[in-house]
Amino acid sequence: MKPGRSIRFRLLLGAALVLVAFLAGVGVALQRAHADSSRTDRLARLQGTVYLLLAAAEVDGQGRLVMPPSLPEPRLALPGSGLYASVAVRGQAQGWHSESTVGQQLPFPPTAEVGRWDYADASGNGRRYLSVAYSVLYEARSQPVPLVLSVLEDAAALEREVAVFERTLWAWLAGAGLFLLLSQTLLLEWALDPLRRVTREIRRIEDGEQEEITGRYPAEIAALTDNLNTLVRQERERQSRYREALSYLAHSLKTPLAVLRTALGQPATLGTAVEEQVQRMDAIVQHQLGRGAASGATRFAPAIALAPIAQRVRESLEKVHAARNLRFAIDCPPNLRWRIDEGDAFEVFGNLLDNAAKWARSRITARVRRDGSRLLVRVEDDGPGFGDDPQAMLQMHVRGDETVPGHGVGLAIVRDIVASHHGQIALSRSALGGAQVDIALPQP
Template sequence: MKAPASIRARLALAAAAVLALFLAVAGFVLQRAHADSVVAAHHGRLQATVYLLLGAAEVDAAGQLQMPAALAEPRLSQPGSGLYAAIRTPGGQLLWRSASAPPGLPFPGVEAVGQWALGEEEGGGRRFLSASYEVNWLAAGDRTVPLVLSVLEDESALGRELAAFERTLWGGLAAAALLLLLSQALLVRWSLAPLERVAAEIGRIDAGEQARVEGQYPPEIEQLTQRLNALVERERARQKRWREAVSFLAHSLKTPLAVLRATQDDPAQLREAVVREVARMDDIVQHQLARAAAATEAATAPPLALRAVAERIAASLRKVHAERGLVLEIEADAKLAWPLQEGDAFEILGNLMDNACKWARQRVRTTLQREAGGLRIRVEDDGPGFSDTEAVRRLHVRGDERVPGHGVGLAVVDELVGAQGGTLSLGRGALGGARVDVLLPG
């Protein structure tokens, strides 16, 4: 599979394509506008030459056209000068031709008296700009003589002028394009420099030369570096938690194993010790696995509908404690969703609600609500409450040895909440018994 082009290459190609298209369109428009302007200027000069002919022409009493031997425009007297003039009748009869004009030139006619005919003509393998004008000349005796005055100019001079402009125009545009592309390359290099610095810092983090991204970056990249730092810190916390879990397991399992070894020669005690110590080891393993898995950040989890989770747990607990007739209340918006792993949600709510059911006399109330600081989970019961709020947080410590359990649930919840940056607090609730508050940050 072909690797995608780099951002720098994409920007360079996009800029080159847009610039080429823009300069091509701009060059074509400028070239066309200049050509139209030059042609209009040449036609203007031809019209001025026609007025020159009108000023020099005379018609005698016999109706004959009289022209001076020399005109104010010297090119009309120079053969092959490129400027040619003629005066004809509307029927095409030649009355006068400038000394510069060879025979057979394509002098145009006009359609009506007093109207200009401006255009281009072709003849003898050459092209000409043309201007013609028809007048009714009033001669002696109120005699009217119709005349058509025409001027031609060879387009070779016009072509040279246009070609010179085109060379200058496209040369200038090419130089401007080169300069703009060079500027674009420098701007792209300068703009992408922060990303290159970030990549270099990540490389140093990977090599163990630094602990986090430390540089100052533009706001658009600052969010990226903050999330990278958070990711690095989460990964380090996860690794630390797994190492601690393994170390704790190795240390905690020594005592149960020592008890089993001590009773292996006494069959009567061995059976009881195996049941007791295996249950204890199972609790230890479950706690440490939950503690290690608590490194999963809520920020990476999809939003989870929490009321549905609480309802499922409550339904299960009603069956478990059916003989006691407990009332389990859920106060939460059905649309409330929070970025929390489903397993963590069941672990937190399940342990808190199960503990409350064990201690409750009749009622357990679970409240889920958003607050300014994040999500609050509150579980209350109408039981006796906590006698020692600090001790019950620790592993294998129970509020009352007469109540079934292993003293693991609240410790696991405390670890899970702490791993996600939250807080767990214990106290007396509105129902008169224990209250457990969990606040998960937004």
């Protein structure tokens, strides 16, 4: 399977896109805020110039406008200074223009609503202007005189100011973006270094250079490395069981085969020898196959309900021993679940209950419960029990009574499965008077 994009590439690309979008949004917002603020500031200054005109304007007895020869604003007296003023009398041709308007064709607003400020962008002669106008009724002796006071300012200065700010702003944002991207790259390299070290250790494990992951890693990765080590150990244990089972199988079959070879030269005992040795080889094969197939403790096996498995085994044994009227009592909570391979669970319950059913007189009980982080299983019967040496019954081919059908491998298989789960098994006399088998399995 072709690998996808690396985590490093994805993080860097995601961080770059988010950073660019963020800086672009910040830049546009600051740019607009500065442009609006600069425009508002200049309009406020033009409004102050209008107040200056309003304070200087006079109307004589004949209703004619009278303006002083000079104003406190020096730019109004300098031709082409960029600041222009006009005071017009509505409905009359007469009016006043500042000396800065000499030789200029300017777009002064012709009228304005009395008592309302008029802010606008005007254009003329290929230039743009900021315009502020205000209209008042001047109380003269004869009658009120409507005056329109207007101020224009060349917008080029505002545009230069905004352009300088934009260049400075975007230059700094670009520098900040590059710095943040470089910092993000270095941080990602540092943060992803544990993953690279884990990858190198896994390669060394694959090449046989080390047994498991041994490095110290951050808490977020330590759980992963622990699980990987668990998987490695479980796989090695499984392979070891396979090798041991094959080795034991080959070794154990040598003796029965040798007996059969010898029996070939003795026709009188050949039939009996063949039957005995075939049964022995069948028991050996069953034991070693069960031992090799045991899944063992696995942290990642799904938790399965144990009550249905025990009930299915009981139902099967009730049919097999129907003629004996055996009573099976299974005490297992229906909600009890445990991480164990289903095949291992069937082997344990099947062999324990089958062994108890073979020896029981009338009653078999099984109790399954959870005690903290352990699973406890107890199977009892009211048969003759294990005798003076119960632990010997865990050995292969050891049987309590040769007249009872069986190969003496059931408890040995259970012992191997329990061992593969790092558990414990104990044989003793039960309160029912017969045999008692106790199993304790730790949580995987």
